[in-house]
Amino acid sequence: MAVEAPNRLNEQIAGLDALEIQTERKRGVLQLFWGRLWPMLLAVAIVLAIWEGVVRAGFWPEYVFAGPITSLQELGNRLGTAEFWHAIATTMRRGLSGFALAILVGVLIGAAVSRVRLLRAAFGSLITGLQTMPSIAWFPLAILLFGLTESAITFVVVIGAAPSIANGLISGVDYTPPILLRAGHVLGLRRLALYRHLILPASLPSFLAGLKQGWAFAWRSLMAGEILVIIANQPSLGEQLHYARELADSARLLATMIVILVIGVLVDVLFGVADSALRQRWGLDQRIG
Amino acid sequence: MTAPAQELGSGRSEGDTPAVRLDAVSKVYGRGPSSLLALDQVSLEAAQGEFVCLLGASGCGKSTMLNLVAGLDRPTAGTIETGGRKIAMMFQEPALFPWLTVSGNVELALRVQGLDRKARRARAAELLDVVHLGGFARKRPHELSGGMRQRVSLARALAQQADLLLMDEPFGALDAMTRDLLHDELERIWRERNLAVLFVTHNVREAVRLGDRVVLLSSRPGKVIEDYSVKLDRPRRTESRDVAELAGGITERLKEEVRRHGR
Ligand SMILES: Nc1ncnc2c1ncn2[C@@H]1O[C@H](COP(=O)(O)OP(=O)(O)O)[C@@H](O)[C@H]1O
Numbered sequence: 001m002a003v004e005a006p007n008r009l010n011e012q013i014a015g016l017d018a019l020e021i022q023t024e025r026k027r028g029v030l031q032l033f034w035g036r037l038w039p040m041l042l043a044v045a046i047v048l049a050i051w052e053g054v055v056r057a058g059f060w061p062e063y064v065f066a067g068p069i070t071s072l073q074e075l076g077n078r079l080g081t082a083e084f085w086h087a088i089a090t091t092m093r094r095g096l097s098g099f100a101l102a103i104l105v106g107v108l109i110g111a112a113v114s115r116v117r118l119l120r121a122a123f124g125s126l127i128t129g130l131q132t133m134p135s136i137a138w139f140p141l142a143i144l145l146f147g148l149t150e151s152a153i154t155f156v157v158v159i160g161a162a163p164s165i166a167n168g169l170i171s172g173v174d175y176t177p178p179i180l181l182r183a184g185h186v187l188g189l190r191r192l193a194l195y196r197h198l199i200l201p202a203s204l205p206s207f208l209a210g211l212k213q214g215w216a217f218a219w220r221s222l223m224a225g226e227i228l229v230i231i232a233n234q235p236s237l238g239e240q241l242h243y244a245r246e247l248a249d250s251a252r253l254l255a256t257m258i259v260i261l262v263i264g265v266l267v268d269v270l271f272g273v274a275d276s277a278l279r280q281r282w283g284l285d286q287r288i289g
Numbered sequence: 290m291t292a293p294a295q296e297l298g299s300g301r302s303e304g305d306t307p308a309v310r311l312d313a314v315s316k317v318y319g320r321g322p323s324s325l326l327a328l329d330q331v332s333l334e335a336a337q338g339e340f341v342c343l344l345g346a347s348g349c350g351k352s353t354m355l356n357l358v359a360g361l362d363r364p365t366a367g368t369i370e371t372g373g374r375k376i377a378m379m380f381q382e383p384a385l386f387p388w389l390t391v392s393g394n395v396e397l398a399l400r401v402q403g404l405d406r407k408a409r410r411a412r413a414a415e416l417l418d419v420v421h422l423g424g425f426a427r428k429r430p431h432e433l434s435g436g437m438r439q440r441v442s443l444a445r446a447l448a449q450q451a452d453l454l455l456m457d458e459p460f461g462a463l464d465a466m467t468r469d470l471l472h473d474e475l476e477r478i479w480r481e482r483n484l485a486v487l488f489v490t491h492n493v494r495e496a497v498r499l500g501d502r503v504v505l506l507s508s509r510p511g512k513v514i515e516d517y518s519v520k521l522d523r524p525r526r527t528e529s530r531d532v533a534e535l536a537g538g539i540t541e542r543l544k545e546e547v548r549r550h551g552r
């Protein structure tokens with residue numbers, strides 16, 4: 001029945017800990033970024049090859065469906081003009097400000113609906129329903145309400161993105177692990193403190209997924225809006241598409257589409273990086289095998 | 290842990306108000322024909338400074354009982370008094386918050402008590418030292434092993450400055466060696482702080498190793514059927530003859546109770 005000396009005990013504990021703890025290498029943000037980028041570059045190369053193949057097959061004449069080389073050359077030229085950069089800037093400004101507004105609206109609605117049972121019963125399924133509504137269907141109403149103005153576009157961007165953001169928050173709150181809620185209760189977290197220190201952080205992964213989906217909807221709505229609502233002396237990517245079609249300038253059309261795609265992909269990569277970083281911090285990224 | 294202390298555990302329940310007192314507590318889950326009587330008129334007391342182990346087959350209402358004491362649920366009938374004592378609880382899972390560091394988890398418990406940032410840091414560091422995790426303050430919970438997480442959870446519970454510590458099979462998922470070490474730690478902390486502990490387990494030897502009393506619960510409905518007082522000297526060893534002998538007797542009684550359900 002010998003009692004172990006304290007320092008032997010300490011050593012034993014430290015030894016067990018050292019054996020059990022997993023030595024883990026941390027990946028930097030740059031590595032995460034690169035890890036996601038190179039498969040995309042590979043995909044781009046494949047797509048370009050297929051594109052070139054289709055053009056060479058000769059289903060359409062070259063002036064209707066330009067090949068990748070012509071289009072990329074046109075893209076190079078366009079990137080040298082101030083107008084094109086102006087267009088990109090306008091579109092990004094609209095996209096970001098609309099998305100920011102959508103976050104505000106989505107968070108307010110999500111917070112209210114997840115807290116108040118009556119609101120949940122009334123609006124819960126409506127929000128999901130709104131998500132399935134094609135954003136282009138809102139434009140006639142938006143144009144009636146706001147005219148051919150920037151507000152009409154913003155309106156549709158917000159209404160397209162906000163439901164996803166709200167839903168992300170709501171499901172995050174709903175799926176807060178019960179064991180953590182119990183632990184929080186025992187710790188004495190109540191009401192506002194409970195939200196601040198437990199429920200909101202716990203819903204972060206789901207909220208992030210909502211943001212990502214919200215951005216996708218916002219971006220689509222924005223493009224639809226810019227093609228429909230053309231404002232004089234306001235070049236934008238959608239407007240560029242519109243005029244390229246009117247002028248039957250296939251290379252210019254495809255060059256603009258490439259820019260739209262690239263912006264969409266880059267933002268998606270940003271969300272992906274944020275998501276991976278979160279998973280790594282929380283230890284949700286342990287793969288099996 | 291130096292010289293073996295004599296008879297510190299038992300004989301502590303001097304007359305004053307108990308740390309926790311359950312009086313004819315019943316708990317029914319659900320309603321109508323599918324309702325389940327989980328606890329049936331359970332009465333139990335534990336004095337301040339007393340270590341009480343609750344023992345029973347799984348499903349006999351041990352967790353239910355702790356949840357009621359912790360205020361996570363309400364009894365259907367009966368009363369629970371804790372005399373306004375602060376209550377901390379440890380679960381079978383560590384239940385740490387993955388978005389906080391090890392230190393952050395402990396600090397959150399201190400934050401609720403209104404300590405400022407600097408005081409929280411310092412206090413959390415002290416508490417992590419108590420559970421031998423001083424070097425892991427900046428780690429995330431998922432970077433630690435199961436036993437280490439459970440120690441963080443213990444540090445977090447200690448941070449609450451509670452008088453009553455509820456533990457629901459806290460070491461059930463750990464290997465024997467780690468569990469032995471944690472028993473020693475827990476015993477030391479319990480004595481230093483004069484805590485009242487309600488410790489749930491289905492491991493008879495663990496109950497005898499730790500408890501001043503071992504309370505045996507029957508299954509469906511949960512009822513107190515025996516209340517053993519463990520008079521063995523501390524510190525005890527799980528593998529010692531005395532512990533094994535007493536555990537043997539209690540196990541027989543437990544088996545008898547379980548067999549009753551087979552008939
Ligand atoms: N929230 C609940 N709803 C319905 N039944 C429950 C609930 N919690 C526990 N029970 C039932 O009550 C009984 C006692 O459960 P529990 O207290 O968890 O037992 P133990 O911790 O001793 O294993 C079990 O039969 C269990 O199925």
Ligand SMILES: [Mg+2]
Binds near residue numbers: 351
């Ligand atoms: Mg249980």
